[in-house]
Amino acid sequence: MVLMKGNEAIGEAAIRAGCRFYFAYPITPQNEIPAYMAKRLPEEHGTFLQAESELAAINMVMGASAAGARAMTSSSSPGISLKQEGISYLSGAQLPAVVVNMMRGGPGLGNISGAQGDYFQATRGGGNGDYHVVVIAPGTVQEMADYTVKAFEIADKYRVVCMILGDGYLGQMSEPCELPDYVKDFPSKPWALTGKTDKRDNNIVLSLRLNGDDFDLNKHTKELFDNYEKIQKNETISESFMCDDADIVLTGYGTAARVCKKAVKMLREQGIKAGLFRPVTLWPFPKEQLVKASSKAKKILTVEMSMGQMVQDVKLYSGHQVSDVEFYGEPGGIIPKVDAIIEKVKSYV
Numbered sequence: 001m002v003l004m005k006g007n008e009a010i011g012e013a014a015i016r017a018g019c020r021f022y023f024a025y026p027i028t029p030q031n032e033i034p035a036y037m038a039k040r041l042p043e044e045h046g047t048f049l050q051a052e053s054e055l056a057a058i059n060m061v062m063g064a065s066a067a068g069a070r071a072m073t074s075s076s077s078p079g080i081s082l083k084q085e086g087i088s089y090l091s092g093a094q095l096p097a098v099v100v101n102m103m104r105g106g107p108g109l110g111n112i113s114g115a116q117g118d119y120f121q122a123t124r125g126g127g128n129g130d131y132h133v134v135v136i137a138p139g140t141v142q143e144m145a146d147y148t149v150k151a152f153e154i155a156d157k158y159r160v161v162c163m164i165l166g167d168g169y170l171g172q173m174s175e176p177c178e179l180p181d182y183v184k185d186f187p188s189k190p191w192a193l194t195g196k197t198d199k200r201d202n203n204i205v206l207s208l209r210l211n212g213d214d215f216d217l218n219k220h221t222k223e224l225f226d227n228y229e230k231i232q233k234n235e236t237i238s239e240s241f242m243c244d245d246a247d248i249v250l251t252g253y254g255t256a257a258r259v260c261k262k263a264v265k266m267l268r269e270q271g272i273k274a275g276l277f278r279p280v281t282l283w284p285f286p287k288e289q290l291v292k293a294s295s296k297a298k299k300i301l302t303v304e305m306s307m308g309q310m311v312q313d314v315k316l317y318s319g320h321q322v323s324d325v326e327f328y329g330e331p332g333g334i335i336p337k338v339d340a341i342i343e344k345v346k347s348y349v
Helices: 006-016 032-043 054-066 077-082 084-092 119-124 141-158 168-172 217-234 254-269 287-293 310-317 338-348
Strands: 002-005 021-024 047-050 071-075 097-103 134-136 161-167 174-177 238-241 248-251 274-279 281-283 299-304 325-329
Touching: 002 006, 002 141, 006 032, 006 097, 006 141, 006 161, 006 168, 006 174, 021 032, 021 054, 032 047, 032 168, 054 071, 054 077, 054 084, 054 097, 071 077, 077 084, 077 097, 084 161, 097 141, 097 168, 119 161, 119 281, 134 141, 141 161, 141 168, 141 174, 141 217, 161 168, 161 254, 168 254, 238 287, 248 254, 248 310, 248 338, 254 274, 254 299, 254 338, 274 287, 287 310, 299 310, 299 338, 310 325, 325 338
Parallel strands: 021 047, 021 071, 071 097, 097 161, 134 161, 248 274, 248 299, 299 325
Antiparallel strands: 002 174, 134 281, 238 274
């Protein structure tokens, strides 16, 4: 057990997951990740490169992934916006990669405080075309480490981009963390560009597919979505806390969920049956788990560090009437207050 910052836990877990190629460009509040990787990767005979821009970094990830390596990049909100073209290319070419977004306030340059305004960008796909990114939202430093390893596993298994979506507060906080073991067994990648031999045909990795030839885009896109359907069936993760008899269920992720859990405990002490549903995978969204967790609730309150983005999925998937799903949010890097959440809940009881 070690005391680590969330950002550092991501870096160490990535190395232990087999990441030996990391490319990034500095931006607050995720700078501890490149700083940590700059020190640790050479010790593990890996490659750290501070790229000249976010665009360059994501394209370097593409090159390393195409060669079969486990590769990662990280940034914060406006930097992730610049990487969207590369994320779309990676998705079209079915190249696995891990992308970390430690969100900050926005839009635009915004500020450097932790926020949650990038939910739409992450879960809807910020680049062009029909594709999905698997999005995992840790809630503790321990989960930062655990789900970084999980992200590499999912990326390789399904040949997709997997995003760790945290917020600046999670990246900066320090908590005890049990680091994962080093991964020793890796999946084979017969599709990788490692050169033609007598026993191996040449491979082609591309995202340009002109309809009518061997690389038909219509067929390819439908195959991508067959793959996404498998992910939806197999990879949803969530946490339910005191939801079995809850009259009101709070929903939130990341730092907002931590605040909600405290509010639930205090509400229970005051005799109000509250519970918390926390989606860990934001895409695929844990629809069935949300329905089960809120089945006895009269109302749902979604709490976010934004003006309301995940709340749209809660309204869509919970099975409740839209009028039964309420929202409380604080944008611009402000953490919702426990007392404010409690007052909101009491106004519904």
